Amino acid sequence: MASKAVILLSGGLDSTTLLAHAVHVGYAAYALSFRYGQRHAAELDAAARIARALGATEHRTITIDLGGFGGSALTDDRIAVPKDRDQASMSHGVPVTYVPARNTVFLSFALAWAEVLDARDVFIGVNALDYSGYPDCRPAFIAAFEQMARLATKMGMEDGPPFTVHTPLIAMAKADIVRHGMTLGVDFAQTVSCYEANDAGEACGRCDACQLRRKGFAGAGVGDPTRYAR
């Protein structure tokens, strides 16, 4: 029987490739998405379709109040999502699209589900190159979470394989992720990366996420299947 793993799935390009990767290497995939007050809820419809298409064993969408704390352009309408930034601006400091402690909260829920499933493996599509400004995308953070998680649960008090947070995309450039996804048969037309996608899942083409994504397709030398809003 395949080992179970919890896969954090936003419905974007990275986490879709991540899910395809986890299924490809043989895990029974339990995909987990969050409705956390983000503006771009179209990605959740995408996540549900993608989980089915890629053969996830189960897919759950958890509603949490993270947006209630404010502090991010992704959850607070009063903070504008930056548009048309150049590479230098995007690489400088923590962007306003950073959601406080988001990956910590997401991984904590993944840990909770993993414990109920008796799964020892969680996959998260963090990337330390393209999101260098996000503190919770760094390898040191992932290692510290793993350490904490091994102490946090019943699993950690029992025998068996240690709890592991897998980050297969962490050192890949966006173009590498696109190439890896292509070899795994991912249909990127289904994915939604835009921070301000409309209800139909069409992308703005101008936010940081859209720009990184477009650069990824260009770098991989494949056509960009993204549906952009007019």
Next chain:
Amino acid sequence: MASKAVILLSGGLDSTTLLAHAVHVGYAAYALSFRYGQRHAAELDAAARIARALGATEHRTITIDLGGFGGSALTDDRIAVPKDRDQASMSHGVPVTYVPARNTVFLSFALAWAEVLDARDVFIGVNALDYSGYPDCRPAFIAAFEQMARLATKMGMEDGPPFTVHTPLIAMAKADIVRHGMTLGVDFAQTVSCYEANDAGEACGRCDACQLRRKGFAGAGVGDPTRYAR
């Protein structure tokens, strides 16, 4: 100006003493409670009253789906809450009232709010004596969470005091907590500890939480103000 701290407040005896303690030592207290699918939602009404009574600067109750994962008697109606257990049974192994990764999830939300508030301090009322069967009440877990949290956030990339998880009750016996609360002027009649309190906040008197609480009042030599259901 007083430093801000996020205080995890369930409305029980321990977390109420914790809040009184944090206010007493001079913090501006931001109390945080969770509606997480627990049976004993009466404690949330208690939490709101207690936050006001003890002078919290703000009190928020966050709704999360933790119960959707199942796996605990506190969130799953199909698992019975143990009654009338003796001390030996209560000390043996991880109890069915353990909620998978609950403290990890709670502390993650506390971290998120702390980051938005620019607060470096979080208080949690874990106790390593009375809840020795809960993996996420152990000092090693708290230390690992703190380590992880320092890497997880913008705060950790900036100067200033390090993020700290305060656990002033961790080594206290229940009777010590009662005594400490009394010196801080806590009105324990307002607190609800029972795992199966009814809507009026009346306690069953028989679950582990009720038994530990009753023992605490007896040990401290003070009358038990708990309202028990008939």
